[in-house]
Amino acid sequence: MKNMKNKIFMSLLLGAMLLTACDDEAPMERSLYPETVYLVGAKDKIITRELNLGYDQDTVYASVAVSGTLPTEKNVIAEVEQIPEAILRYNDRELGTNDVLYQNLPADIYSIPDPAVTVPAGEPYGTLPIYIEPATLHVDSLYMIALKLKSTSDFALTKTDTVVLMKFNIVNDYSGLYYMDAIIKDVANPSDSVTYKTSRNLQAVRDGRTVRMYHMQNEWSKGATDYRPNYCFNITVNDDNTVSLSTWDKFKILGYEGVYHPDIRVYELWYKFEENGVTKTCRGFLYKERKTDDEQRIINDWMDEHRKYD
Known part of the structure:
Protein backbone atom coordinates (compact mmCIF):
# COMPACT_ATOMS: atom_id res chain seq x y z
CA MET A 1 0.00 0.00 0.00
CA LYS A 2 2.82 2.37 0.90
CA ASN A 3 4.53 1.70 -2.44
CA MET A 4 1.25 2.31 -4.23
CA LYS A 5 0.82 5.70 -2.50
CA ASN A 6 4.37 6.64 -3.43
CA LYS A 7 3.73 5.75 -7.07
CA ILE A 8 0.52 7.80 -7.14
CA PHE A 9 2.29 10.75 -5.52
CA MET A 10 5.16 10.59 -8.01
CA SER A 11 2.70 10.36 -10.90
CA LEU A 12 0.82 13.44 -9.70
CA LEU A 13 4.07 15.33 -9.17
CA LEU A 14 5.32 14.42 -12.64
CA GLY A 15 2.00 15.48 -14.17
CA ALA A 16 2.13 18.82 -12.40
CA MET A 17 5.67 19.40 -13.65
CA LEU A 18 4.60 18.61 -17.21
CA LEU A 19 1.65 20.98 -16.99
CA THR A 20 3.91 23.72 -15.65
CA ALA A 21 6.37 23.13 -18.46
CA CYS A 22 3.56 23.35 -21.02
CA ASP A 23 2.33 26.61 -19.51
CA ASP A 24 5.87 28.03 -19.62
CA GLU A 25 6.15 27.26 -23.33
CA ALA A 26 2.71 28.49 -24.31
CA PRO A 27 3.61 32.20 -24.66
CA MET A 28 6.31 31.27 -27.18
CA GLU A 29 3.90 29.16 -29.22
CA ARG A 30 1.00 31.59 -29.61
CA SER A 31 0.59 35.33 -29.95
CA LEU A 32 0.28 37.16 -26.65
CA TYR A 33 -2.59 39.27 -28.01
CA PRO A 34 -4.94 39.13 -31.02
CA GLU A 35 -3.46 40.11 -34.36
CA THR A 36 -4.88 43.21 -36.02
CA VAL A 37 -4.29 44.79 -39.42
CA TYR A 38 -3.48 48.51 -39.51
CA LEU A 39 -2.06 51.34 -41.62
CA VAL A 40 1.46 52.27 -40.58
CA GLY A 41 1.53 55.88 -39.37
CA ALA A 42 -2.18 56.11 -38.55
CA LYS A 43 -1.39 56.42 -34.85
CA ASP A 44 0.42 59.69 -35.60
CA LYS A 45 -2.39 60.73 -38.01
CA ILE A 46 -0.02 62.26 -40.59
CA ILE A 47 2.89 60.86 -42.57
CA THR A 48 5.08 62.87 -44.94
CA GLY A 68 1.28 40.46 -33.05
CA THR A 69 4.15 38.78 -31.26
CA LEU A 70 4.64 36.00 -33.82
CA PRO A 71 5.19 36.05 -37.59
CA THR A 72 2.11 35.35 -39.67
CA GLU A 73 1.91 31.90 -41.23
CA LYS A 74 0.17 32.98 -44.45
CA ASN A 75 -0.27 36.00 -46.68
CA VAL A 76 -2.68 38.64 -45.45
CA ILE A 77 -4.39 40.76 -48.10
CA ALA A 78 -5.85 44.13 -47.09
CA GLU A 79 -7.78 46.55 -49.29
CA VAL A 80 -7.16 50.28 -48.94
CA GLU A 81 -9.69 52.98 -49.82
CA GLN A 82 -9.48 56.75 -50.12
CA ILE A 83 -11.62 59.03 -47.97
CA PRO A 84 -11.15 62.68 -49.09
CA GLU A 85 -13.60 63.89 -46.43
CA ALA A 86 -10.94 63.13 -43.80
CA ILE A 87 -8.88 66.01 -45.20
CA LEU A 88 -11.80 68.39 -44.73
CA ARG A 89 -12.23 67.18 -41.14
CA TYR A 90 -8.52 67.75 -40.48
CA ASN A 91 -8.71 71.31 -41.85
CA ASP A 92 -11.77 72.07 -39.72
CA ARG A 93 -10.39 70.61 -36.50
CA GLU A 94 -6.69 71.39 -36.65
CA LEU A 95 -6.19 74.54 -38.75
CA GLY A 96 -7.18 78.14 -38.20
CA THR A 97 -8.43 80.91 -40.44
CA ASN A 98 -4.88 82.15 -41.10
CA ILE A 109 -2.05 63.43 -61.52
CA TYR A 110 -1.92 60.27 -59.39
CA SER A 111 -3.05 56.68 -59.47
CA ILE A 112 -3.28 53.64 -57.21
CA PRO A 113 -3.43 50.75 -59.71
CA ASP A 114 -4.23 48.11 -57.12
CA PRO A 115 -5.75 48.99 -53.74
CA ALA A 116 -5.01 45.48 -52.43
CA VAL A 117 -1.89 45.24 -50.27
CA THR A 118 -0.29 41.88 -49.54
CA VAL A 119 1.54 41.38 -46.26
CA PRO A 120 3.64 38.29 -47.08
CA ALA A 121 3.72 35.40 -44.63
CA GLY A 122 6.42 35.95 -42.05
CA GLU A 123 6.89 39.62 -42.99
CA PRO A 124 5.91 42.55 -40.76
CA TYR A 125 4.30 44.71 -43.48
CA GLY A 126 3.39 45.16 -47.14
CA THR A 127 3.44 48.31 -49.28
CA LEU A 128 0.97 50.19 -51.45
CA PRO A 129 2.63 52.08 -54.35
CA ILE A 130 1.11 55.41 -55.35
CA TYR A 131 2.23 56.93 -58.66
CA ILE A 132 2.25 60.72 -58.88
CA GLU A 133 3.11 63.20 -61.65
CA PRO A 134 4.24 66.24 -59.63
CA ALA A 135 4.96 68.80 -62.38
CA THR A 136 1.73 70.78 -61.92
CA LEU A 137 1.83 71.03 -58.12
CA HIS A 138 2.14 74.58 -56.81
CA VAL A 139 4.87 75.42 -54.34
CA ASP A 140 2.57 77.48 -52.11
CA SER A 141 -0.25 74.94 -51.90
CA LEU A 142 -0.58 72.05 -49.46
CA TYR A 143 -1.62 68.60 -50.62
CA MET A 144 -2.77 65.37 -48.98
CA ILE A 145 -4.44 62.07 -49.66
CA ALA A 146 -6.39 60.23 -46.96
CA LEU A 147 -6.28 56.44 -46.73
CA LYS A 148 -8.26 53.92 -44.71
CA LEU A 149 -8.39 50.13 -44.59
CA LYS A 150 -11.57 48.75 -46.13
CA SER A 151 -11.20 44.99 -45.61
CA THR A 152 -8.75 42.21 -44.80
CA SER A 153 -8.51 38.55 -45.70
CA ASP A 154 -7.46 37.50 -42.20
CA PHE A 155 -7.53 38.86 -38.65
CA ALA A 156 -9.47 41.98 -37.69
CA LEU A 157 -9.02 45.57 -38.79
CA THR A 158 -7.83 47.86 -36.02
CA LYS A 159 -10.68 49.77 -34.41
CA THR A 160 -8.63 52.83 -33.42
CA ASP A 161 -6.40 55.13 -35.48
CA THR A 162 -7.97 53.91 -38.70
CA VAL A 163 -7.04 56.78 -41.04
CA VAL A 164 -3.64 57.97 -42.23
CA LEU A 165 -3.19 61.37 -43.86
CA MET A 166 -0.30 61.44 -46.32
CA LYS A 167 1.04 64.94 -46.97
CA PHE A 168 3.65 65.88 -49.55
CA ASP A 173 18.03 67.89 -56.00
CA TYR A 174 18.75 71.55 -55.23
CA SER A 175 16.06 72.39 -52.68
CA GLY A 176 16.37 72.40 -48.90
CA LEU A 177 17.89 74.47 -46.13
CA TYR A 178 20.77 76.70 -47.22
CA TYR A 179 22.68 79.57 -45.65
CA MET A 180 23.46 82.86 -47.35
CA ASP A 181 26.89 84.39 -46.71
CA ALA A 182 27.10 87.56 -48.80
CA ILE A 183 27.54 91.33 -48.94
CA ILE A 184 24.91 93.74 -50.31
CA LYS A 185 26.17 97.09 -51.62
CA ASP A 186 24.61 100.28 -52.93
CA VAL A 187 25.99 100.74 -56.46
CA ALA A 188 26.00 104.53 -56.13
CA ASN A 189 27.64 104.38 -52.71
CA PRO A 190 29.70 101.16 -52.36
CA SER A 191 30.73 102.02 -48.81
CA ASP A 192 27.08 101.61 -47.87
CA SER A 193 27.11 97.83 -47.45
CA VAL A 194 25.18 95.25 -45.48
CA THR A 195 26.32 91.81 -44.38
CA TYR A 196 23.76 89.28 -45.58
CA LYS A 197 24.00 86.15 -43.43
CA THR A 198 20.85 84.17 -42.84
CA SER A 199 19.17 80.84 -43.46
CA ASN A 218 11.23 85.77 -44.47
CA GLU A 219 8.98 83.16 -46.00
CA TRP A 220 5.33 83.96 -46.42
CA SER A 221 2.59 82.48 -44.30
CA LYS A 222 -1.11 83.15 -44.70
CA GLY A 223 -2.20 86.21 -42.76
CA ALA A 224 1.28 87.78 -42.82
CA THR A 225 2.75 90.30 -45.26
CA ASP A 226 3.07 88.62 -48.64
CA TYR A 227 6.66 89.19 -49.78
CA ARG A 228 6.49 86.80 -52.72
CA PRO A 229 5.75 89.25 -55.55
CA ASN A 230 8.52 91.74 -54.76
CA TYR A 231 11.19 89.66 -53.03
CA CYS A 232 11.32 86.24 -54.66
CA SER A 244 20.39 81.56 -64.35
CA LEU A 245 18.32 83.93 -62.24
CA SER A 246 14.79 85.06 -63.05
CA THR A 247 12.16 86.98 -61.15
CA TRP A 248 9.32 85.10 -59.47
CA ASP A 249 6.99 88.00 -60.09
CA LYS A 250 8.10 91.63 -59.63
CA PHE A 251 11.57 91.39 -58.06
CA LYS A 252 13.77 93.53 -60.36
CA ILE A 253 16.91 91.62 -61.36
CA LEU A 254 19.16 93.82 -63.53
CA GLY A 255 22.01 91.37 -64.04
CA LYS A 272 22.29 93.30 -59.38
CA PHE A 273 18.79 94.32 -58.37
CA GLU A 274 16.61 97.34 -57.76
CA GLU A 275 14.97 97.91 -54.39
CA ASN A 276 12.77 100.93 -53.71
CA GLY A 277 14.38 102.76 -56.63
CA ASP A 294 33.90 69.93 -38.89
CA GLU A 295 31.78 70.18 -42.05
CA GLN A 296 30.97 73.80 -41.23
CA ARG A 297 34.64 74.62 -40.68
CA ILE A 298 35.54 73.12 -44.06
CA ILE A 299 32.96 75.16 -45.95
CA ASN A 300 33.93 78.33 -44.06
CA ASP A 301 37.55 77.83 -45.11
CA TRP A 302 36.47 77.20 -48.71
CA MET A 303 34.41 80.39 -48.83
CA ASP A 304 37.24 82.45 -47.34
CA GLU A 305 39.56 81.11 -50.02
CA HIS A 306 37.16 81.79 -52.92
CA ARG A 307 35.52 85.02 -51.76
CA LYS A 308 35.45 87.91 -54.25
CA TYR A 309 34.91 91.60 -53.58
CA ASP A 310 33.37 94.34 -55.73
Missing part, protein backbone atom coordinates in the same frame (compact mmCIF):
# COMPACT_ATOMS: atom_id res chain seq x y z
CA ARG A 49 6.35 61.87 -48.36
CA GLU A 50 8.62 63.80 -50.74
CA LEU A 51 7.76 64.39 -54.39
CA ASN A 52 10.71 65.19 -56.65
CA LEU A 53 9.96 67.68 -59.43
CA GLY A 54 12.88 66.21 -61.33
CA TYR A 55 10.82 63.10 -62.09
CA ASP A 56 8.03 62.92 -64.64
CA GLN A 57 6.49 60.35 -62.31
CA ASP A 58 7.46 59.80 -58.69
CA THR A 59 6.42 56.90 -56.48
CA VAL A 60 5.50 57.04 -52.81
CA TYR A 61 4.38 54.21 -50.55
CA ALA A 62 1.86 53.58 -47.80
CA SER A 63 2.36 50.52 -45.61
CA VAL A 64 -0.01 47.97 -44.09
CA ALA A 65 1.14 45.88 -41.14
CA VAL A 66 -0.10 43.06 -38.91
CA SER A 67 0.37 43.45 -35.18
CA ASP A 99 -3.56 78.74 -42.10
CA VAL A 100 -3.19 77.47 -45.64
CA LEU A 101 -5.64 74.58 -45.90
CA TYR A 102 -4.79 71.17 -47.27
CA GLN A 103 -6.42 70.02 -50.48
CA ASN A 104 -6.75 66.56 -51.94
CA LEU A 105 -4.05 65.75 -54.45
CA PRO A 106 -5.59 66.42 -57.90
CA ALA A 107 -7.13 63.18 -59.11
CA ASP A 108 -5.69 63.47 -62.62
CA ASN A 169 6.79 68.00 -49.63
CA ILE A 170 7.80 69.18 -53.10
CA VAL A 171 11.55 68.86 -53.58
CA ASN A 172 14.30 68.51 -56.17
CA ARG A 200 17.26 80.41 -46.72
CA ASN A 201 14.81 77.64 -47.54
CA LEU A 202 15.19 76.98 -51.25
CA GLN A 203 11.88 75.68 -52.55
CA ALA A 204 11.63 73.41 -55.58
CA VAL A 205 9.66 75.02 -58.42
CA ARG A 206 8.95 74.29 -62.08
CA ASP A 207 11.36 71.40 -62.64
CA GLY A 208 14.25 69.38 -61.26
CA ARG A 209 16.80 72.19 -61.56
CA THR A 210 15.02 75.31 -60.31
CA VAL A 211 14.47 76.64 -56.79
CA ARG A 212 12.78 79.74 -55.44
CA MET A 213 14.51 81.97 -52.90
CA TYR A 214 13.32 84.89 -50.81
CA HIS A 215 15.64 87.89 -51.05
CA MET A 216 16.21 89.25 -47.54
CA GLN A 217 12.61 88.71 -46.41
CA PHE A 233 13.43 85.00 -57.54
CA ASN A 234 14.28 81.69 -59.17
CA ILE A 235 17.70 80.08 -59.43
CA THR A 236 18.17 77.50 -62.19
CA VAL A 237 21.24 75.28 -62.46
CA ASN A 238 22.18 74.82 -66.12
CA ASP A 239 23.77 71.74 -67.68
CA ASP A 240 27.27 73.24 -67.29
CA ASN A 241 26.55 74.20 -63.64
CA THR A 242 26.32 77.90 -64.41
CA VAL A 243 23.19 79.44 -62.94
CA TYR A 256 23.57 88.23 -62.63
CA GLU A 257 26.33 85.65 -62.84
CA GLY A 258 27.04 82.51 -60.88
CA VAL A 259 27.98 78.88 -60.73
CA TYR A 260 26.85 75.89 -58.71
CA HIS A 261 29.51 73.65 -57.15
CA PRO A 262 27.83 70.23 -56.91
CA ASP A 263 30.69 68.55 -55.05
CA ILE A 264 30.27 70.87 -52.06
CA ARG A 265 26.65 71.95 -52.67
CA VAL A 266 27.34 75.67 -52.91
CA TYR A 267 25.94 78.41 -55.12
CA GLU A 268 28.47 81.15 -55.90
CA LEU A 269 26.33 84.16 -56.81
CA TRP A 270 26.42 87.78 -57.90
CA TYR A 271 23.31 89.68 -58.86
CA VAL A 278 17.94 102.04 -55.43
CA THR A 279 20.28 99.82 -57.46
CA LYS A 280 22.27 97.34 -55.37
CA THR A 281 24.45 94.28 -55.80
CA CYS A 282 24.67 91.07 -53.80
CA ARG A 283 27.78 88.91 -53.95
CA GLY A 284 28.53 85.80 -51.95
CA PHE A 285 27.69 82.18 -51.36
CA LEU A 286 24.62 80.11 -50.72
CA TYR A 287 25.62 76.80 -49.16
CA LYS A 288 23.67 73.70 -48.13
CA GLU A 289 23.19 73.09 -44.42
CA ARG A 290 26.12 71.33 -42.75
CA LYS A 291 25.48 68.68 -40.10
CA THR A 292 28.68 68.85 -38.03
CA ASP A 293 31.13 71.48 -36.79
Whole structure:
Protein backbone atom coordinates (compact mmCIF):
# COMPACT_ATOMS: atom_id res chain seq x y z
CA MET A 1 0.00 0.00 0.00
CA LYS A 2 2.82 2.37 0.90
CA ASN A 3 4.53 1.70 -2.44
CA MET A 4 1.25 2.31 -4.23
CA LYS A 5 0.82 5.70 -2.50
CA ASN A 6 4.37 6.64 -3.43
CA LYS A 7 3.73 5.75 -7.07
CA ILE A 8 0.52 7.80 -7.14
CA PHE A 9 2.29 10.75 -5.52
CA MET A 10 5.16 10.59 -8.01
CA SER A 11 2.70 10.36 -10.90
CA LEU A 12 0.82 13.44 -9.70
CA LEU A 13 4.07 15.33 -9.17
CA LEU A 14 5.32 14.42 -12.64
CA GLY A 15 2.00 15.48 -14.17
CA ALA A 16 2.13 18.82 -12.40
CA MET A 17 5.67 19.40 -13.65
CA LEU A 18 4.60 18.61 -17.21
CA LEU A 19 1.65 20.98 -16.99
CA THR A 20 3.91 23.72 -15.65
CA ALA A 21 6.37 23.13 -18.46
CA CYS A 22 3.56 23.35 -21.02
CA ASP A 23 2.33 26.61 -19.51
CA ASP A 24 5.87 28.03 -19.62
CA GLU A 25 6.15 27.26 -23.33
CA ALA A 26 2.71 28.49 -24.31
CA PRO A 27 3.61 32.20 -24.66
CA MET A 28 6.31 31.27 -27.18
CA GLU A 29 3.90 29.16 -29.22
CA ARG A 30 1.00 31.59 -29.61
CA SER A 31 0.59 35.33 -29.95
CA LEU A 32 0.28 37.16 -26.65
CA TYR A 33 -2.59 39.27 -28.01
CA PRO A 34 -4.94 39.13 -31.02
CA GLU A 35 -3.46 40.11 -34.36
CA THR A 36 -4.88 43.21 -36.02
CA VAL A 37 -4.29 44.79 -39.42
CA TYR A 38 -3.48 48.51 -39.51
CA LEU A 39 -2.06 51.34 -41.62
CA VAL A 40 1.46 52.27 -40.58
CA GLY A 41 1.53 55.88 -39.37
CA ALA A 42 -2.18 56.11 -38.55
CA LYS A 43 -1.39 56.42 -34.85
CA ASP A 44 0.42 59.69 -35.60
CA LYS A 45 -2.39 60.73 -38.01
CA ILE A 46 -0.02 62.26 -40.59
CA ILE A 47 2.89 60.86 -42.57
CA THR A 48 5.08 62.87 -44.94
CA ARG A 49 6.35 61.87 -48.36
CA GLU A 50 8.62 63.80 -50.74
CA LEU A 51 7.76 64.39 -54.39
CA ASN A 52 10.71 65.19 -56.65
CA LEU A 53 9.96 67.68 -59.43
CA GLY A 54 12.88 66.21 -61.33
CA TYR A 55 10.82 63.10 -62.09
CA ASP A 56 8.03 62.92 -64.64
CA GLN A 57 6.49 60.35 -62.31
CA ASP A 58 7.46 59.80 -58.69
CA THR A 59 6.42 56.90 -56.48
CA VAL A 60 5.50 57.04 -52.81
CA TYR A 61 4.38 54.21 -50.55
CA ALA A 62 1.86 53.58 -47.80
CA SER A 63 2.36 50.52 -45.61
CA VAL A 64 -0.01 47.97 -44.09
CA ALA A 65 1.14 45.88 -41.14
CA VAL A 66 -0.10 43.06 -38.91
CA SER A 67 0.37 43.45 -35.18
CA GLY A 68 1.28 40.46 -33.05
CA THR A 69 4.15 38.78 -31.26
CA LEU A 70 4.64 36.00 -33.82
CA PRO A 71 5.19 36.05 -37.59
CA THR A 72 2.11 35.35 -39.67
CA GLU A 73 1.91 31.90 -41.23
CA LYS A 74 0.17 32.98 -44.45
CA ASN A 75 -0.27 36.00 -46.68
CA VAL A 76 -2.68 38.64 -45.45
CA ILE A 77 -4.39 40.76 -48.10
CA ALA A 78 -5.85 44.13 -47.09
CA GLU A 79 -7.78 46.55 -49.29
CA VAL A 80 -7.16 50.28 -48.94
CA GLU A 81 -9.69 52.98 -49.82
CA GLN A 82 -9.48 56.75 -50.12
CA ILE A 83 -11.62 59.03 -47.97
CA PRO A 84 -11.15 62.68 -49.09
CA GLU A 85 -13.60 63.89 -46.43
CA ALA A 86 -10.94 63.13 -43.80
CA ILE A 87 -8.88 66.01 -45.20
CA LEU A 88 -11.80 68.39 -44.73
CA ARG A 89 -12.23 67.18 -41.14
CA TYR A 90 -8.52 67.75 -40.48
CA ASN A 91 -8.71 71.31 -41.85
CA ASP A 92 -11.77 72.07 -39.72
CA ARG A 93 -10.39 70.61 -36.50
CA GLU A 94 -6.69 71.39 -36.65
CA LEU A 95 -6.19 74.54 -38.75
CA GLY A 96 -7.18 78.14 -38.20
CA THR A 97 -8.43 80.91 -40.44
CA ASN A 98 -4.88 82.15 -41.10
CA ASP A 99 -3.56 78.74 -42.10
CA VAL A 100 -3.19 77.47 -45.64
CA LEU A 101 -5.64 74.58 -45.90
CA TYR A 102 -4.79 71.17 -47.27
CA GLN A 103 -6.42 70.02 -50.48
CA ASN A 104 -6.75 66.56 -51.94
CA LEU A 105 -4.05 65.75 -54.45
CA PRO A 106 -5.59 66.42 -57.90
CA ALA A 107 -7.13 63.18 -59.11
CA ASP A 108 -5.69 63.47 -62.62
CA ILE A 109 -2.05 63.43 -61.52
CA TYR A 110 -1.92 60.27 -59.39
CA SER A 111 -3.05 56.68 -59.47
CA ILE A 112 -3.28 53.64 -57.21
CA PRO A 113 -3.43 50.75 -59.71
CA ASP A 114 -4.23 48.11 -57.12
CA PRO A 115 -5.75 48.99 -53.74
CA ALA A 116 -5.01 45.48 -52.43
CA VAL A 117 -1.89 45.24 -50.27
CA THR A 118 -0.29 41.88 -49.54
CA VAL A 119 1.54 41.38 -46.26
CA PRO A 120 3.64 38.29 -47.08
CA ALA A 121 3.72 35.40 -44.63
CA GLY A 122 6.42 35.95 -42.05
CA GLU A 123 6.89 39.62 -42.99
CA PRO A 124 5.91 42.55 -40.76
CA TYR A 125 4.30 44.71 -43.48
CA GLY A 126 3.39 45.16 -47.14
CA THR A 127 3.44 48.31 -49.28
CA LEU A 128 0.97 50.19 -51.45
CA PRO A 129 2.63 52.08 -54.35
CA ILE A 130 1.11 55.41 -55.35
CA TYR A 131 2.23 56.93 -58.66
CA ILE A 132 2.25 60.72 -58.88
CA GLU A 133 3.11 63.20 -61.65
CA PRO A 134 4.24 66.24 -59.63
CA ALA A 135 4.96 68.80 -62.38
CA THR A 136 1.73 70.78 -61.92
CA LEU A 137 1.83 71.03 -58.12
CA HIS A 138 2.14 74.58 -56.81
CA VAL A 139 4.87 75.42 -54.34
CA ASP A 140 2.57 77.48 -52.11
CA SER A 141 -0.25 74.94 -51.90
CA LEU A 142 -0.58 72.05 -49.46
CA TYR A 143 -1.62 68.60 -50.62
CA MET A 144 -2.77 65.37 -48.98
CA ILE A 145 -4.44 62.07 -49.66
CA ALA A 146 -6.39 60.23 -46.96
CA LEU A 147 -6.28 56.44 -46.73
CA LYS A 148 -8.26 53.92 -44.71
CA LEU A 149 -8.39 50.13 -44.59
CA LYS A 150 -11.57 48.75 -46.13
CA SER A 151 -11.20 44.99 -45.61
CA THR A 152 -8.75 42.21 -44.80
CA SER A 153 -8.51 38.55 -45.70
CA ASP A 154 -7.46 37.50 -42.20
CA PHE A 155 -7.53 38.86 -38.65
CA ALA A 156 -9.47 41.98 -37.69
CA LEU A 157 -9.02 45.57 -38.79
CA THR A 158 -7.83 47.86 -36.02
CA LYS A 159 -10.68 49.77 -34.41
CA THR A 160 -8.63 52.83 -33.42
CA ASP A 161 -6.40 55.13 -35.48
CA THR A 162 -7.97 53.91 -38.70
CA VAL A 163 -7.04 56.78 -41.04
CA VAL A 164 -3.64 57.97 -42.23
CA LEU A 165 -3.19 61.37 -43.86
CA MET A 166 -0.30 61.44 -46.32
CA LYS A 167 1.04 64.94 -46.97
CA PHE A 168 3.65 65.88 -49.55
CA ASN A 169 6.79 68.00 -49.63
CA ILE A 170 7.80 69.18 -53.10
CA VAL A 171 11.55 68.86 -53.58
CA ASN A 172 14.30 68.51 -56.17
CA ASP A 173 18.03 67.89 -56.00
CA TYR A 174 18.75 71.55 -55.23
CA SER A 175 16.06 72.39 -52.68
CA GLY A 176 16.37 72.40 -48.90
CA LEU A 177 17.89 74.47 -46.13
CA TYR A 178 20.77 76.70 -47.22
CA TYR A 179 22.68 79.57 -45.65
CA MET A 180 23.46 82.86 -47.35
CA ASP A 181 26.89 84.39 -46.71
CA ALA A 182 27.10 87.56 -48.80
CA ILE A 183 27.54 91.33 -48.94
CA ILE A 184 24.91 93.74 -50.31
CA LYS A 185 26.17 97.09 -51.62
CA ASP A 186 24.61 100.28 -52.93
CA VAL A 187 25.99 100.74 -56.46
CA ALA A 188 26.00 104.53 -56.13
CA ASN A 189 27.64 104.38 -52.71
CA PRO A 190 29.70 101.16 -52.36
CA SER A 191 30.73 102.02 -48.81
CA ASP A 192 27.08 101.61 -47.87
CA SER A 193 27.11 97.83 -47.45
CA VAL A 194 25.18 95.25 -45.48
CA THR A 195 26.32 91.81 -44.38
CA TYR A 196 23.76 89.28 -45.58
CA LYS A 197 24.00 86.15 -43.43
CA THR A 198 20.85 84.17 -42.84
CA SER A 199 19.17 80.84 -43.46
CA ARG A 200 17.26 80.41 -46.72
CA ASN A 201 14.81 77.64 -47.54
CA LEU A 202 15.19 76.98 -51.25
CA GLN A 203 11.88 75.68 -52.55
CA ALA A 204 11.63 73.41 -55.58
CA VAL A 205 9.66 75.02 -58.42
CA ARG A 206 8.95 74.29 -62.08
CA ASP A 207 11.36 71.40 -62.64
CA GLY A 208 14.25 69.38 -61.26
CA ARG A 209 16.80 72.19 -61.56
CA THR A 210 15.02 75.31 -60.31
CA VAL A 211 14.47 76.64 -56.79
CA ARG A 212 12.78 79.74 -55.44
CA MET A 213 14.51 81.97 -52.90
CA TYR A 214 13.32 84.89 -50.81
CA HIS A 215 15.64 87.89 -51.05
CA MET A 216 16.21 89.25 -47.54
CA GLN A 217 12.61 88.71 -46.41
CA ASN A 218 11.23 85.77 -44.47
CA GLU A 219 8.98 83.16 -46.00
CA TRP A 220 5.33 83.96 -46.42
CA SER A 221 2.59 82.48 -44.30
CA LYS A 222 -1.11 83.15 -44.70
CA GLY A 223 -2.20 86.21 -42.76
CA ALA A 224 1.28 87.78 -42.82
CA THR A 225 2.75 90.30 -45.26
CA ASP A 226 3.07 88.62 -48.64
CA TYR A 227 6.66 89.19 -49.78
CA ARG A 228 6.49 86.80 -52.72
CA PRO A 229 5.75 89.25 -55.55
CA ASN A 230 8.52 91.74 -54.76
CA TYR A 231 11.19 89.66 -53.03
CA CYS A 232 11.32 86.24 -54.66
CA PHE A 233 13.43 85.00 -57.54
CA ASN A 234 14.28 81.69 -59.17
CA ILE A 235 17.70 80.08 -59.43
CA THR A 236 18.17 77.50 -62.19
CA VAL A 237 21.24 75.28 -62.46
CA ASN A 238 22.18 74.82 -66.12
CA ASP A 239 23.77 71.74 -67.68
CA ASP A 240 27.27 73.24 -67.29
CA ASN A 241 26.55 74.20 -63.64
CA THR A 242 26.32 77.90 -64.41
CA VAL A 243 23.19 79.44 -62.94
CA SER A 244 20.39 81.56 -64.35
CA LEU A 245 18.32 83.93 -62.24
CA SER A 246 14.79 85.06 -63.05
CA THR A 247 12.16 86.98 -61.15
CA TRP A 248 9.32 85.10 -59.47
CA ASP A 249 6.99 88.00 -60.09
CA LYS A 250 8.10 91.63 -59.63
CA PHE A 251 11.57 91.39 -58.06
CA LYS A 252 13.77 93.53 -60.36
CA ILE A 253 16.91 91.62 -61.36
CA LEU A 254 19.16 93.82 -63.53
CA GLY A 255 22.01 91.37 -64.04
CA TYR A 256 23.57 88.23 -62.63
CA GLU A 257 26.33 85.65 -62.84
CA GLY A 258 27.04 82.51 -60.88
CA VAL A 259 27.98 78.88 -60.73
CA TYR A 260 26.85 75.89 -58.71
CA HIS A 261 29.51 73.65 -57.15
CA PRO A 262 27.83 70.23 -56.91
CA ASP A 263 30.69 68.55 -55.05
CA ILE A 264 30.27 70.87 -52.06
CA ARG A 265 26.65 71.95 -52.67
CA VAL A 266 27.34 75.67 -52.91
CA TYR A 267 25.94 78.41 -55.12
CA GLU A 268 28.47 81.15 -55.90
CA LEU A 269 26.33 84.16 -56.81
CA TRP A 270 26.42 87.78 -57.90
CA TYR A 271 23.31 89.68 -58.86
CA LYS A 272 22.29 93.30 -59.38
CA PHE A 273 18.79 94.32 -58.37
CA GLU A 274 16.61 97.34 -57.76
CA GLU A 275 14.97 97.91 -54.39
CA ASN A 276 12.77 100.93 -53.71
CA GLY A 277 14.38 102.76 -56.63
CA VAL A 278 17.94 102.04 -55.43
CA THR A 279 20.28 99.82 -57.46
CA LYS A 280 22.27 97.34 -55.37
CA THR A 281 24.45 94.28 -55.80
CA CYS A 282 24.67 91.07 -53.80
CA ARG A 283 27.78 88.91 -53.95
CA GLY A 284 28.53 85.80 -51.95
CA PHE A 285 27.69 82.18 -51.36
CA LEU A 286 24.62 80.11 -50.72
CA TYR A 287 25.62 76.80 -49.16
CA LYS A 288 23.67 73.70 -48.13
CA GLU A 289 23.19 73.09 -44.42
CA ARG A 290 26.12 71.33 -42.75
CA LYS A 291 25.48 68.68 -40.10
CA THR A 292 28.68 68.85 -38.03
CA ASP A 293 31.13 71.48 -36.79
CA ASP A 294 33.90 69.93 -38.89
CA GLU A 295 31.78 70.18 -42.05
CA GLN A 296 30.97 73.80 -41.23
CA ARG A 297 34.64 74.62 -40.68
CA ILE A 298 35.54 73.12 -44.06
CA ILE A 299 32.96 75.16 -45.95
CA ASN A 300 33.93 78.33 -44.06
CA ASP A 301 37.55 77.83 -45.11
CA TRP A 302 36.47 77.20 -48.71
CA MET A 303 34.41 80.39 -48.83
CA ASP A 304 37.24 82.45 -47.34
CA GLU A 305 39.56 81.11 -50.02
CA HIS A 306 37.16 81.79 -52.92
CA ARG A 307 35.52 85.02 -51.76
CA LYS A 308 35.45 87.91 -54.25
CA TYR A 309 34.91 91.60 -53.58
CA ASP A 310 33.37 94.34 -55.73
